[in-house]
Amino acid sequence: MRVPPPAPPAPTDEQLALRDTARALLSRECPPARVRAAWDEPAEAAAAPPAWVALARAGVVGMTAPERFGGGGLDAPDWALVMEEAGRAALPGPLLETTAVAIPLLAALGGDALCDRWLGGAAAGRAVLAVGLGGAPYVADAARAHLLVLEHAGEVHAVERAAVTLTAQPSVDGARRLARVAWQPSAATCLADGPRAAAQLAAAFDRGALAAAAQLVGVARHLIEATVDYAKVRTQFGRAIGSFQAVKHHLARAHVAIELAWPCVWRAAHAVAGAGADRAIAVSLAKARASAAALGAARAALQCHGAIGYSFEHDLHLWMKRAWTLAAAWGDAAWHTERVAALILDPTSQGPAHA
């Protein structure tokens, strides 16, 4: 800790082009109306998530899969940029779970048969993967998944949809489909145990937290951009409300928090890619800052919109609720702050168990 880690390089032109492509794709395939439509699908729907096929065709779903399975073989800094865009679009569906967590976990532990059976289909968008790690009580988009990668007592299991029983657990974010999953672990479903499983589970958790952090930055950016646009045109007391210092300062503070959060995400993405010793600290820093930035952006956005943003018919709540739920998922700011505290202040501790 005494010597700060080397700085990650700035995004390359290729990386920025990747992000721009993802942004264009998502704004075409996942406009707000698609997000809103996802709220109205029945909770148990097994249909493909919105825009999933288009994202798969463009290589987004499989971007983390090895190239021999038709994947992009991208590393964390690349896919984190795409996750930010998914957050900005409030994309429904398990892109985080399938792409950032499950595909690399299967690729690392799945063995040839399982990888052959699932990874190509996942990259092509035919197979949706869901994830349930130990600390998380619910599995997102379990009803849509074809295969679930589940933790049980430190072991990693892969279980097909037909072998699990789901209890839908409606979330305040109607585009987020949670379920409690009941299933029977067995030798046949077990992919790994012991230290090998532990290392992969820890890495998978950090990838999930990183992806959530990246999405939260995107969610926060959208919230502030939409609110700035509104504050420029909405007038009260004969002035655009964005000319009032109180409104300016709310939005400026939210912007500063986002601007400070993103470099933490970027740094964490390199720590995840490099698998360095500081991965846990870097990821927790990123998730804590991104969670706080998104919650702050949601507060500022609603406050500056006023009553007009407090309506279900206005799109603002689609992003606000995503901010609330993603900020709590994969460890909230308090949990990650406590993990950092344990790692830097208690030299004998490895930090608390995963959220």
Add this chain to the structure above:
Amino acid sequence: MRVPPPAPPAPTDEQLALRDTARALLSRECPPARVRAAWDEPAEAAAAPPAWVALARAGVVGMTAPERFGGGGLDAPDWALVMEEAGRAALPGPLLETTAVAIPLLAALGGDALCDRWLGGAAAGRAVLAVGLGGAPYVADAARAHLLVLEHAGEVHAVERAAVTLTAQPSVDGARRLARVAWQPSAATCLADGPRAAAQLAAAFDRGALAAAAQLVGVARHLIEATVDYAKVRTQFGRAIGSFQAVKHHLARAHVAIELAWPCVWRAAHAVAGAGADRAIAVSLAKARASAAALGAARAALQCHGAIGYSFEHDLHLWMKRAWTLAAAWGDAAWHTERVAALILDPTSQGPAHA
């Protein structure tokens, strides 16, 4: 806890008159120049604290002493109002220690001989009393005290100045004279031990915390009043700075915090007077809110003054530093929040030891 405690009555006309008298007395006897002058006295000076004789003559120093010793026999709500005024004046010297803590402790435990010897003199301003309870590493105004009331291993001792060795510990508040006290406990110095001492020490600590909270409200009120006055006349960008929303909101937030803190102090004063079961919670609520309000007022005051308030020659720092030191003394906001948490959340706990 389920049934809220009865509300304390509003201050009576007599109480308000007492407060106004104290305010007038203090503004006459302790103008800012006296506070500043107290900084320049040598740390080991044994001279009477500023305005001490005048305060004693007016009955303030002895207001908590039984009437048979020439005291006022006032209860906590009365003397808390006077303590607020002492804070507003940034009064130097051990009014808190002598009047709120030591005199009642001596009266309760001292026995006739000791009370006869000291309480009349203390009420008359001839004898200054200092206090060192268990959790506090330093004794304020020990060098000026004639008698020190000290805690040792759960026992209460009374030790004359000549029997202690002092090591001055200069504080950032130059009008606050701290010392480490070395002394030899003996049967001759011991006033009480066991449960009787414990109960009196707990009550004494809560009186000290209450008095500090009341003073902090006074300190905070002065800081905001002085800053409001300045913000009305200081112009930048062609306007009084107090017309900018950012300045308004800084000061309004500070004012709201003070307005919420004072009723907590008032409630705690009644809890101290009534010795009800909720005394610890009420006092901790008051000290936590008053500490936070005073620190917030200090930040707002300095920020709104700008560089002009950042000078040693400006009086602002006399109050700011009092806010910092009193906020930390007698348990800071974090300590008192933890005490409340222990009392309301951990039903089996009596809360942590005193600060």
Add this chain to the structure above:
Amino acid sequence: MSEARAATGDAATDDAAFRAEARAWLRAHVPRHLPPMGSPEGFAAHVAWERALFDAGWAVPAWPARYGGRDATIAQWLIFEEEYYAAGGPPHVTQNGVSLLAPALFELGTDEQKDRLLRPMAAAEVLWAQGWSEPGAGSDLAAVRSTATRVDGGWRLHGQKTWSTRASFCHAMHGLFRTDPDAPRHKGLTYFLVPLDAPGVRVSGFRRLDGDLDFAEVFLDDVFVPDRDVVGAVGGGWKVAMATTGSERGMILRSPGRFLAAAQRLVELYRRARATASPLDRAAVARAWMDAQAYQHYTWQQAGKLAAGQSVAAESSVAKLAWSELDVAICDAALGVLGPRAELVEGAPDAVDDGAWIKAYQFALAGPIYAGTNEIQLNVVAERLLGLPRE
């Protein structure tokens, strides 16, 4: 509201008896769980409860008996509120009449209006919606553009109101209309009472943040209102609105009882969930509980000033800042304690307290916005209480 008594020893005895009586009745009668108010069946259930309250004399305890109250003191009203929410009482469906219109009627209404309107309002026989906000007049209430034009025997109203809470289910609306288009902003407004079944009125419900059908737009096309349904003077609507918002911001709408009860539920939630809560969650719970206590102490102090005959008009902005922020703090702390279960809503099998906390959080987020945004309240504190210059 009846004259308050000083807190004498007799009053303290009376108050203890009052508390005991209220508690006994409430514990026996408060319904366990009502469906959300923003639905036809939920609204009906709340109306039924409110009528039961009225019949027992507890709907408006601080009102004069002639209007259905029991002449309770301010202190007793605060006590009742504490007991009401501690017993789990639901929000009042009559709120936009009792808390908003009634204070204005008490201050500026005619005797005829008071006699005609107050008792049915308190009895939940006539349910009132508010009609202040318009699409272009939210924070800036004086920007109201809906008009009322003088005709024989009354007025003809035109325009659009919005964010009118539960207007879809209510019988009447009270609000501001512009009667003099040439007068400056705050002048030229008049306060009207409008039956929502009058010809020319169309009410269109819409959903608030949590999806409940709790809001409505009200369109007025040549709606006749007789002179007797003007409150206060023609051109004096702003004064009426201020009489209303002054009490809305203050103690009437948000007495501490509701927050004390919520803070107590938070403490109980923490005790149940202690095992998975972090030290930061624990601190947030303690702080929020302390916030509620502080607001209680503040309110009782203000009540003491009111009882002593002092005005606390501008102080209502301090109260509004305090309760709106502590309500969010309580919910924030609860969501932190719940962690990954916080997002589960009503009906989710695993939802703790059937999703009440995420629901309450959404409701709490409206607090810093409605009844004058907190930014405006901070301006009021700075200008009216501290004397800082206007912008």
Add this chain to the structure above:
Amino acid sequence: MSEARAATGDAATDDAAFRAEARAWLRAHVPRHLPPMGSPEGFAAHVAWERALFDAGWAVPAWPARYGGRDATIAQWLIFEEEYYAAGGPPHVTQNGVSLLAPALFELGTDEQKDRLLRPMAAAEVLWAQGWSEPGAGSDLAAVRSTATRVDGGWRLHGQKTWSTRASFCHAMHGLFRTDPDAPRHKGLTYFLVPLDAPGVRVSGFRRLDGDLDFAEVFLDDVFVPDRDVVGAVGGGWKVAMATTGSERGMILRSPGRFLAAAQRLVELYRRARATASPLDRAAVARAWMDAQAYQHYTWQQAGKLAAGQSVAAESSVAKLAWSELDVAICDAALGVLGPRAELVEGAPDAVDDGAWIKAYQFALAGPIYAGTNEIQLNVVAERLLGLPRE
């Protein structure tokens, strides 16, 4: 500052070697403890250290070699700062020249000025004070009223400057004077260099918050300044000041190294004081440490943009908000950990770290005020980065 290189593999190797070299030298040479800069003996001690730095080529590593630097990249400069503060290096006594005047000279100075002024500035042979603020011109810098009047071969200066850091000990001052009283506020200002031993100059020191004699008022009564000591164009003083403040607000004045080192000291303090610290203190320590990390990551990202040739002018307001608030957060956390010992100052026998934290806290409180208050920075962020309308 020399052209930055892209972060190639070669650069990474170079940077590692640069870091190793800097670390080795600093560990061998950084003085243990210097007296406060705001005293004659302290000032002299800091000047001596700065000269030793210069002689070893470390005073201004990012400057061109011809002015005493070593052509380091931005990345290397950030690395040097990290190592400098990690080794316990004191603040730079040359700061108000090197960090404030030099950027303006690099951007707008003549070659003659650069050749004449930069090397003695870096070598701590000529010590510079800033002369912007006046009693009536603090946040509102364009309200400057001190004047300069054209005379043969130069200008005659009149007026008063204040909050001029350590001007009592410095040789010269740089600052804004009004050369055209009829021009609008921001126009008509010119940037001058003024020897503080010139006839007509009187410097009067005063103490800052912590009691150190670190401030001065500078009175100018008919002080002659030759034409060669005008920086930039006559009437172009605002542009020069902005070149200065742009870098003051940004990375140059407050690179992350200082805060990383402070955060590390905070962690070490907590480890020593763990037994008496509360859970809230622990959380505050972790958060402040995280704030410093986040600022480091932000700064490196900005450095990447600079290296890629992008402008980060308005972003310097983001940086200023971040570092000034995290500096306070670090000190707040430390004072919380210290509890009742926090108030002890330098010289108190029991003072932990000889009172460094309460001293640092007082210094940190200046951060949200100087170099443009944080309120003004928030306006800049809102208007220039978010595009919100001006008031």
